[in-house]
Amino acid sequence: MTSSSISERYLAVDFFRGFTIALMIIVNTSGDWSHVYAPLRHAKWHGCTPTDLVFPSFMFIIGVSMWFAFGKYERKWSPALVMKILKRTALLFVIGLLLNKFPYYWKDWDSWRILGVPQRLALGYGLASVLVLSLNRRMLIWVSAGILLLYWAILWKFPFMGADPYALQTNAVRVLDRMLFGDSHLYHGDGIAFDPEGLLSTLPAIVTVILGWLSGELLAYRSQQKDLLVRDLLVFGLICGFAGLAWDLFFPINKKLWTSSYVLYAGGISMVGLAASVWLLDVRGWRNGTGFFLAFGANALFAYVFSEVLIMGLSAIRWTSGADTISAADWIYTTVFKPIEGAEFSSFLFAFVYMLVCWLVCRWLYVKKIYIKI
Secondary structure (H helix, E strand, C coil), X not given: CCHHHHHHHCHHHHHHHHHHHHHHHHHHCCCCCCCCCHHHCCCXXXXXXXXXXXXXXXXXXXXXXXXXXXXXXXXXCCHHHHHHHHHHHHHHHHHHHHHHHCCCCCCCHHHCCCCCHHHHHHHXXXXXXXXXXXXXXXXXXXXXXXXXXXXXXXXXXCCHHHCCCCCCCCCHHHHHHHHHHCHHHCCCCCCCCCCCCCCCCHHHHHHHHHHHHHHHHHHHHCCCCHHHHHHHXXXXXXXXXXXXHHHCXXXXXXXXXXXXXXXHHHHHHHHHHHHHHXXXXXXXXXXXXXXXXXXXXXXXXXXXHHHHHHHHHHHHCEEEECCEEEEHXXXXXXXXXXXXXXXXXXXXXHHHHHHHHHHHHXXXXXXXXXXXXX
């Protein structure tokens, strides 16, 4: 089922997806990473900022969309659906690998990062697909709970050298990734070899997608009772959110570890956000400004990949200026945006304008009714 056919029933789905992508582009393309508004920063370790809710919201809405997309196959296993799932999983994973190396494919092969955001989307989508197509709703809920408890048990039981099981240096996620991939193939943005999209932490991320699937089922079940749908999403969202906050007392909310408490907390907020979107668009009939986000929502994965490729390309174009080497992205920021204020606002303005540039491309595709499937 295409994005446009989904929106015929629930504009809120594409709206929510598009809003998430717009935020994702903004938080990923700050003009100056030394000057970023606090809400647009990720939590350093434990805790959760608004920015930490963007990625799980996107995985959540993928789960919602899966419910509608798999309806074409009656949500049952078939050769055609198996091929669809395998092709999309493989394509997303390969795109992630290529993005990790772009555009320097000719060097540093021994430090090519294996995991990343598209890879997590791929594995979350592929593995969640197996579960949602194999289990009924009751079993799906029980298995999801089991996954979250199992992940907690693994991290608690297997810390490195008996140290803090939830610390950056000693968690089981990092230990497993180092064993499987080696330090040189992991992310080093936190100062050491640790991948925030680690293989083990993909396990609870599957549940994030499943929460979306269950919400999609609720959207279909309450399609003629949208007021009750909003109520149900709010209730379930608040239950999940407060359960995550309660679990945080024992298993800290942590995006980089994708802890079980984080799954429930972020998933609950995503449900509340979807409820608000349904109420505004599908109950109240609000349309002013929605087209902006619908343009992103119709080609969400393309928008994300395009935004990453473009900023990486601008960062890769470099030249010498005096004793310094400057990239095209840095030149644009320092020439156009930095003189405006020189700190957080200039940094944000660069990211906001960059998001608008990506939107122009997606808007053209949306007007032309071109939907790029990834």
